[in-house]
Amino acid sequence: MFTDFKLMDDRPVSIQVKDYMKRLITKGGLQSNQRLPSTRELSSLLNVSRNTVVMAYSDLEEEGLIYVLKGKGNYVAQAAGSVADAGQRWQVDWKQQMNDHARIAEEQDLMKRGIRSSQGMISFTSIAPDEKLFDIDNFRRAFLDRMSLEGEVLLNYGYAKGYKPLIDYLMHDMENKGVDMAGKDILITNGFTEGLDILLSVLTKNSGRILCENPTHHTAIKNFKLHGFSITGIDMEAGGISLQKLEQALSRERYDLAYLVPSYQNPTGIVMSPEKRRAVIELMSRHQVPILEDGFNEELRYSGAHVAPLIASGGGNSIVYVGSYSKILFPGLRVGWVLADKELIDYLVSVKRARSIHTSTLDQSVLYQYLHNGYFEKYLKRAKSEYKRKYELAVQCCQADIPFRDLSGDGGLHLFLAFENGFDTRQLLNICRERGVIFTPGTIFYTDGGGGNTMRLGFSRVADADIVKGIGIIGQAVKEQM
Amino acid sequence: MFTDFKLMDDRPVSIQVKDYMKRLITKGGLQSNQRLPSTRELSSLLNVSRNTVVMAYSDLEEEGLIYVLKGKGNYVAQAAGSVADAGQRWQVDWKQQMNDHARIAEEQDLMKRGIRSSQGMISFTSIAPDEKLFDIDNFRRAFLDRMSLEGEVLLNYGYAKGYKPLIDYLMHDMENKGVDMAGKDILITNGFTEGLDILLSVLTKNSGRILCENPTHHTAIKNFKLHGFSITGIDMEAGGISLQKLEQALSRERYDLAYLVPSYQNPTGIVMSPEKRRAVIELMSRHQVPILEDGFNEELRYSGAHVAPLIASGGGNSIVYVGSYSKILFPGLRVGWVLADKELIDYLVSVKRARSIHTSTLDQSVLYQYLHNGYFEKYLKRAKSEYKRKYELAVQCCQADIPFRDLSGDGGLHLFLAFENGFDTRQLLNICRERGVIFTPGTIFYTDGGGGNTMRLGFSRVADADIVKGIGIIGQAVKEQM
Numbered sequence: 001m002f003t004d005f006k007l008m009d010d011r012p013v014s015i016q017v018k019d020y021m022k023r024l025i026t027k028g029g030l031q032s033n034q035r036l037p038s039t040r041e042l043s044s045l046l047n048v049s050r051n052t053v054v055m056a057y058s059d060l061e062e063e064g065l066i067y068v069l070k071g072k073g074n075y076v077a078q079a080a081g082s083v084a085d086a087g088q089r090w091q092v093d094w095k096q097q098m099n100d101h102a103r104i105a106e107e108q109d110l111m112k113r114g115i116r117s118s119q120g121m122i123s124f125t126s127i128a129p130d131e132k133l134f135d136i137d138n139f140r141r142a143f144l145d146r147m148s149l150e151g152e153v154l155l156n157y158g159y160a161k162g163y164k165p166l167i168d169y170l171m172h173d174m175e176n177k178g179v180d181m182a183g184k185d186i187l188i189t190n191g192f193t194e195g196l197d198i199l200l201s202v203l204t205k206n207s208g209r210i211l212c213e214n215p216t217h218h219t220a221i222k223n224f225k226l227h228g229f230s231i232t233g234i235d236m237e238a239g240g241i242s243l244q245k246l247e248q249a250l251s252r253e254r255y256d257l258a259y260l261v262p263s264y265q266n267p268t269g270i271v272m273s274p275e276k277r278r279a280v281i282e283l284m285s286r287h288q289v290p291i292l293e294d295g296f297n298e299e300l301r302y303s304g305a306h307v308a309p310l311i312a313s314g315g316g317n318s319i320v321y322v323g324s325y326s327k328i329l330f331p332g333l334r335v336g337w338v339l340a341d342k343e344l345i346d347y348l349v350s351v352k353r354a355r356s357i358h359t360s361t362l363d364q365s366v367l368y369q370y371l372h373n374g375y376f377e378k379y380l381k382r383a384k385s386e387y388k389r390k391y392e393l394a395v396q397c398c399q400a401d402i403p404f405r406d407l408s409g410d411g412g413l414h415l416f417l418a419f420e421n422g423f424d425t426r427q428l429l430n431i432c433r434e435r436g437v438i439f440t441p442g443t444i445f446y447t448d449g450g451g452g453n454t455m456r457l458g459f460s461r462v463a464d465a466d467i468v469k470g471i472g473i474i475g476q477a478v479k480e481q482m
Numbered sequence: 483m484f485t486d487f488k489l490m491d492d493r494p495v496s497i498q499v500k501d502y503m504k505r506l507i508t509k510g511g512l513q514s515n516q517r518l519p520s521t522r523e524l525s526s527l528l529n530v531s532r533n534t535v536v537m538a539y540s541d542l543e544e545e546g547l548i549y550v551l552k553g554k555g556n557y558v559a560q561a562a563g564s565v566a567d568a569g570q571r572w573q574v575d576w577k578q579q580m581n582d583h584a585r586i587a588e589e590q591d592l593m594k595r596g597i598r599s600s601q602g603m604i605s606f607t608s609i610a611p612d613e614k615l616f617d618i619d620n621f622r623r624a625f626l627d628r629m630s631l632e633g634e635v636l637l638n639y640g641y642a643k644g645y646k647p648l649i650d651y652l653m654h655d656m657e658n659k660g661v662d663m664a665g666k667d668i669l670i671t672n673g674f675t676e677g678l679d680i681l682l683s684v685l686t687k688n689s690g691r692i693l694c695e696n697p698t699h700h701t702a703i704k705n706f707k708l709h710g711f712s713i714t715g716i717d718m719e720a721g722g723i724s725l726q727k728l729e730q731a732l733s734r735e736r737y738d739l740a741y742l743v744p745s746y747q748n749p750t751g752i753v754m755s756p757e758k759r760r761a762v763i764e765l766m767s768r769h770q771v772p773i774l775e776d777g778f779n780e781e782l783r784y785s786g787a788h789v790a791p792l793i794a795s796g797g798g799n800s801i802v803y804v805g806s807y808s809k810i811l812f813p814g815l816r817v818g819w820v821l822a823d824k825e826l827i828d829y830l831v832s833v834k835r836a837r838s839i840h841t842s843t844l845d846q847s848v849l850y851q852y853l854h855n856g857y858f859e860k861y862l863k864r865a866k867s868e869y870k871r872k873y874e875l876a877v878q879c880c881q882a883d884i885p886f887r888d889l890s891g892d893g894g895l896h897l898f899l900a901f902e903n904g905f906d907t908r909q910l911l912n913i914c915r916e917r918g919v920i921f922t923p924g925t926i927f928y929t930d931g932g933g934g935n936t937m938r939l940g941f942s943r944v945a946d947a948d949i950v951k952g953i954g955i956i957g958q959a960v961k962e963q964m
Contacts (some may be wrong), residue, residue: 012856019658026660026790064788077788090767090798102684102829103646111642128639136633143625151618155812157610160593176501176510190672190838197837202584226836229790245615283925285572306546306559310510316572330637332843344576347584349852350591354708355679361814374494
């Protein structure tokens with residue numbers, strides 16, 4: 001005994017000794033009422049200072065794990081809580097206890113079913129920001145600024161609705177984008193996904209149907225299914241959703257909601273044209289279908305005219321906007337927000353409180369300070385110029401190397417390629433993977449099982465040389481497969 | 483125009499100028515193709531440097547909001563995205579679109595219906611930790627340590643399951659508490675509440691019934707209702723849940739789950755005795771009812787023997803433990819965890835991913851570093867001695883001043899008082915509020931509408947002098963009401 005004690009470098013030694021002894025006691029290596037080595041003995045056995053052992057023993061005593069007999073030494077306390085073996089043999093078959101919600105979540109979990117990257121592979125599967133662009137120094141500064149202003153406040157409970165300075169900042173920012181804020185309010189969420197999830201859980205199912213672009217964001221499709229909605233996907237075309245097909249769908253059926261991604265749509269990368277924006281709002285208004293607008297990467301404009309979000313373009317109180325800083329700035333900070341009619345937000349706040357009390361105040365407040373200090377603008381300038389270069393390189397390589405039928409992507413962090421019908425990008429992936437390149441076959445983005453001939457190429461985290469090399473390898477494989 | 487520009491102190495001036503001009507453009511104060519003041523003019527109008535205006539104009543141009551005519555000046559761009567008035571008049575009646583989930587969440591939202599405190603009041607309603615005890619300096623140190631080790635990693639996407647070093651730390655810690663970790667795993671959540679919510683959303687409703695202590699944690703009652711479970715509350719008595727009534731309930735009906743709070747139960751403050759712990763596990767095992775153990779404040783032991791959590795006490799794989807650092811350390815950090823059977827955790831991970839991708843990596847990693855550095859142990863020592871003093875003072879004051887029937891609370895951050903049947907603590911609250919003291923009437927904690935004669939006194943955030951004064955005022959009011 002006492003021979004397997006291993007010291008870690010950077011954790012207080014007396015705590016390590018306490019943990020070690022605690023383990024021996026709770027695991028039964030030391031028995032109730034057994035006498036412990038003296039502090040001198042243990043200090044020599046574990047090769048730590050005697051004072052360290054004294055502190056560890058004192059902590060163990062305070063935790064009720066050992067007791068002291070004056071003049072005799074330290075003893076292991078009666079294992080008061082130990083009722084080991086009570087019901088030990090009963091095993092729950094948890095899989096049998098899982099409902100449809102759990103099953104669908106598991107089945108649709110891309111991280112479990114998706115393409116795995118391994119060391120040295122060129123991976124076009126990610127559309128996350130490139131961590132090399134993160135300005136850690138300014139982030140650290142923002143943290144220190146905020147902590148020195150109100151550290152205690154940040155660490156205690158906040159409000160379900162969100163951190164007030166951040167809400168005010170976002171309100172102001174959305175107003176600057178042209179949104180009429182009268183009668184509207186903001187709820188801060190754990191990223192876009194929580195906003196979507198909460199909204200879907202409060203809506204009455206009148207028709208039980210949701211409209212969306214086809215293809216669209218896989219997480220949205222997953223969450224529509226999880227909430228029991230049936231999904232009608234409307235084909236994408238140049239400039240955005242097909243108005244003709246949208247109108248057909250609207251005239252055939254009623255819908256509870258339309259989910260739209262007007263900027264750098266995932267996966268097509270298409271930015272909806274101003275004309276389509278106007279037409280979509282008019283159509284939805286006529287057919288009384290509220291819109292859920294996904295503000296996905298709308299800050300990532302490289303060029304061209306300013307395009308306002310749908311919610312800045314009329315629609316009364318019928319548009320619910322979900323924004324996020326997780327997708328372009330720091331995904332590790334889980335901060336998104338829902339901007340919508342005040343009355344709706346009021347319900348969403350109660351659901352948010354029931355789900356997770358509130359979003360991390362630390363995340364919210366450091367993000368606020370980062371935005372307030374103007375660091376975001378600086379970051380965005382650098383990020384845009386970097387991504388723009390990669391975007392142009394990727395487009396150029398695709399055009400040179402890959403015999404595609406269509407290429408879309410007006411900027412953003414990814415391109416979308418379509419081949420002739422019958423071409424199978426999953427088969428293509430199998431070949432490419434063997435040659436060290438992976439991408440995302442398009443089917444997962446389709447609401448109707450289609451898209452077998454499509455693929456998404458995320459270039460944000462791929463080095464320039466690898467963009468050239470990787471697209472070259474894909475192009476070669478396409479030609480062989482054709 | 484340009485007269486209402488107000489400069490804030492600590493935000494870059496060029497960004498403030500850009501925001502100001504953007505607002506004028508999107509709000510229609512400046513028309514499409516209107517010529518903007520020259521940089522020299524605007525610099526004089528806004529009283530900022532000319533260079534600042536040059537930067538602001540350059541940013542506006544990059545955002546596509548203005549264009550430059552060489553040698554002529556800057557002009558407002560065509561408002562490309564503006565489709566104002568499209569569908570402007572359509573108003574959704576969102577309240578009508580809310581389903582039962584939203585309605586229940588709103589109705590059960592204590593923050594909306596609860597007792598409001600105002601300036602200068604002595605409030606016994608909170609059981610949050612006292613922010614004066616927070617050691618901001620060590621928190622800052624933990625942040626800086628972690629950021630310097632892997633800042634970029636922390637700011638990019640993490641894993642739904644959680645931050646690996648924190649998971650490993652918690653696994654080790656729970657093992658030290660005597661838990662057999664074989665076949666078990668951990669999911670990190672946004673605090674206790676998200677863990678509870680996710681678990682409730684995956685469980686098949688066989689009987690649709692949940693057992694719990696009566697009274698119990700209001701958030702748990704709310705979430706059982708939100709998930710459509712019917713609730714059977716079992717009376718509390720000294721040493722914990724009434725075994726006799728528990729056995730009666732178990733022999734009458736089947737249950738899908740039993741929710742138990744064995745330490746400093748909210749609201750009674752009772753710690754379940756070792757004998758009851760053993761008996762409860764044996765009963766549940768016999769009747770095959772899995773246990774959801776709420777690890778609420780189990781670290782807050784002031785004295786007495788070490789009591790292991792239920793999950794350390796057998797029960798096979800049938801116990802799901804939900805823990806949290808938000809309730810004792812820093813509530814602003816939203817970090818809790820679910821410790822349970824591996825197979826169950828695997829489903830919970832997929833649901834977590836569908837809900838909110840993952841818990842803030844910043845929160846998780848700073849918390850990990852704080853724990854690893856041994857700061858938590860130091861904090862806990864100080865917090866325990868402080869809360870112990872307040873606890874003893876509050877008990878002493880209650881015994882001296884309030885003619886209660888029962889007082890419970892073995893430590894923790896609150897006491898629970900019961901008066902004779904028929905005594906109405908809501909009426910008492912009305913009187914006390916007028917005299918500047920508030921507390922939580924007990925009814926909200928009851929599963930059956932009972933508890934009108936009970937109240938919870940949270941003392942963690944009340945100064946010593948106010949504990950004395952506040953309890954004195956309550957006692958006086960009780961005597962008058964009797």
